[in-house]
Amino acid sequence: MKQRIITAVIAAAIFLPIVIIGGLPLVLFTFLLSAVGLFELLRMRKIKLLSFPGLLSLLVIWLFILPNDYQTFFTFIHLTKMEIGLFAALLYLTYMVASKNQFSIDDAAFSILAVIYMGVGFHFFIEVGDTKLWLLFYSLFIIWATDSGAYFIGRAFGRRKLWPEISPNKTVEGAIGGIVCAVIVSVLFSAFGYIEWYIIAVITIILSAFGQIGDLVESALKRHYEVKDSGKLLPGHGGILDRFDSLLFVWPLLYFIFDAFSLI
Template structure:
């Protein structure tokens, strides 16, 4: 537990300054995060990251992460870039004589979309709604901590033992409760204006954050690994730490872009 707390404090101390600075430093730092994330995905799949598909995935995920205005001079959309990447994956499948299989192609494409989309909206939210980005970080950290400590203290009913044996229904509900408490605190300090709509949004994000966590647990169980990586002692890898946020950021962007006036 001590190691877990120390790692968390150091990681937050490194991460938050980039969030506050934003712009190009944040984009470059995000490139590093998604690069490690792709490395971890390939490691779970037991495919070398330092290979043609690995490096192609790195380039593809960087292109997805980039804010749209960075691509204005290329005169290409991200969908077009994605289609080119698919053709290159399939071409490599042929040249590798099926050592890199069609299943590996599908895995690579989905890994790029899964990681890239989440971090793309991380940057997009930072450019338009810094307060909401900070809010998302704290409610997910509160959800994770609440689910862990409350589940450990009073958890009895298993939430989804086939996916994550240690998670409980009590921990799941405790995570939501802690997220609501943090949301109220944001309102008290005038970072956001609290309302029924915002309370509902907090609950939705907390739930989907936990689904993101379960998704990563499902991946690790399928590939029979304990953690996605070992970069963060006591926490695992980058995907272990950002699994909830990868789910939450696209949803948060959609809610605030489409329904902010209703909240």
């Protein structure tokens, strides 16, 4: 526990100032996070980052991450992100043939999904922060509250397993407790006049539930590939994916909800 707290404090001291500054420093920092996360993800599949499919995945992820303010770049190269993604898929398949199936169709599919998963998730990390900084802090706090609430309430009152085939330690009581804790934290944001408490409470229930799904998705990946943690970069916490798995699900959904209802 002591190691987890020390790591969290150091990480917050680095992470939060960059988020507040925003702009190019945030974009470059997100590039770094995504590169480490991709390395962790590809390593599960035994695909090297310093390989053709690994470097292609990294390049496409970085292009996907670029915020909307950089749209002139895509105008300059006369390509959209969708077209870049489709061209990358053709390159994966071409490499599959060139490698004589050492890089298989399963590897290609995994790489494409990794690009979408991380590229879209981290893109909306920047977009949410650039749109309204309080929304980014809101997302961080409700996921931290969800994780902490699920852990402590699950340990104290957990009886029924949530999804034992994927994550044996998670319980239904813990999942509900995590949502309740997230709602309590979210209502505090309404005190600053950002949004009505009942609206943010409903949104938080949805986001907290999807955040837990994101956590289960990474648990499913780790169980399938028989790894305990995605990495060891953050002592006591695991890797980048272990810390951002929930948020990669939450940030796109958060942006869509607030944009759809003209809340941003």
